[in-house]
Amino acid sequence: APLTPSSALPPYFMKGSIIQLADGELKRVEDLRTEDFLQSAEVSTELKIDSSTVERIDSSRTPDAVIIQFSVGEHKAQVCVEVLVEYPFFVFGQGWSSCCPDRTTQLLALSCAKLSVGDVCISLTLKSLR
């Protein structure tokens, strides 16, 4: 079953929010690049970056929400999430993207591209324990 979206976006997506990378460097959320996530995950002992390809975007019965189906990782595991239309995802090589970029910019001041089927988002999984 899809996850239930929260009624408000987390504060760290607001433009100007300070983000700490794994090596301690501080960056504003709007300045993050694909390399920042990849390098931070390399340092992490628990987390690894996976590619999550957007397979479907469907409307939700929840107002202002969508259900996004991702194909995650090399095994192409199908994962559905229900999020608000303005929720930003980080697309490889493109940056922040949401289903409704105008609304994201309006609410968070964060510049976004339009999230579309076929986009490859950055997501996290646990590294396998050895």
Add this chain to the structure above:
Amino acid sequence: NVEPRSVPVFPWHSLVPFLAPTQSD
């Protein structure tokens, strides 16, 4: 006297959705 406000700092991984695959290796 105005106390300086501390600026919140968020860890990088909080920005990334945690999409655990439903199948294991």
